[in-house]
Amino acid sequence: MTRKQRRLTMIGGAGLVLAIAAALVLNAMRDSIVFFSTPTMAAEKHIGPGKRFRLGGVVEQGSVQRGADLAVAFKVSDGGATLPVKFKGILPDLFREGQGVIAEGALDSAGVFEADTVLAKHDEKYMPKDVADALKKQGHWKDDYADKPGAPPAGQTADAAPQGAVR
Numbered sequence: 001m002t003r004k005q006r007r008l009t010m011i012g013g014a015g016l017v018l019a020i021a022a023a024l025v026l027n028a029m030r031d032s033i034v035f036f037s038t039p040t041m042a043a044e045k046h047i048g049p050g051k052r053f054r055l056g057g058v059v060e061q062g063s064v065q066r067g068a069d070l071a072v073a074f075k076v077s078d079g080g081a082t083l084p085v086k087f088k089g090i091l092p093d094l095f096r097e098g099q100g101v102i103a104e105g106a107l108d109s110a111g112v113f114e115a116d117t118v119l120a121k122h123d124e125k126y127m128p129k130d131v132a133d134a135l136k137k138q139g140h141w142k143d144d145y146a147d148k149p150g151a152p153p154a155g156q157t158a159d160a161a162p163q164g165a166v167r
Contacts, residue, residue: 019039034104038134039081042107049109049156055083056102056131076101076113078131079140085113092120 018158019057037045047053055076063075071088074097086104093117095101103115119128135141 030149036102036130038131038138039076039083039133040079040138041081042077043081047107052106054102054103054104054130055085055113055115056100056128056134057083058131058135059097059099059101061097065075076103078134078138080138083113083117084111087115087118089116089118091118095120100128102128102131 034052034054036056037047038057039055042053042055051165053094057078058075060075060077060082063073067073069088070090071086072091073084073086075082075084077083085105087105101121102119103113104117104119105113105115108114132141
């Protein structure tokens with residue numbers, strides 16, 4: 001085996017080891033990666049039962065129903081579609097109808113999103129960036145969101161705004 005062939009064999013072997021390591025890391029991270037979707041995106045992607053994702057949108061007015069043992073049912077809408085959500089636990093203090101919310105969980109076989117985590121906005125200026133982008137994409141962005149301090153100027157998307165401007 002010539003010197004050049006030994007060098008190529010070592011480089012090929014190192015590349016193979018790196019590829020295997022990358023595949024193992026990506027495989028391990030597959031279960032911990034949670035993607036964001038709005039109700040419309042969830043319907044378009046045909047997300048199946050049991051697949052975890054973050055659902056973002058606005059809590060629909062008049063949809064919050066409190067049950068026994070801290071059970072809460074409400075609907076999340078992005079203006080294009082609505083998805084019913086069930087959650088059992090203590091909701092954030094700032095959880096309200098008509099406000100932006102992000103819930104993490106999975107759909108059940110009946111198409112109801114069973115959340116194990118619910119995040120609400122932290123003040124009146126907050127609109128989660130992903131929710132704001134989705135509302136703009138759906139054409140349901142309200143002008144009063146843009147009037148709030150820190151929001152991007154009218155006609156400018158949140159992507160072009162300085163980092164954290166919408167939050």
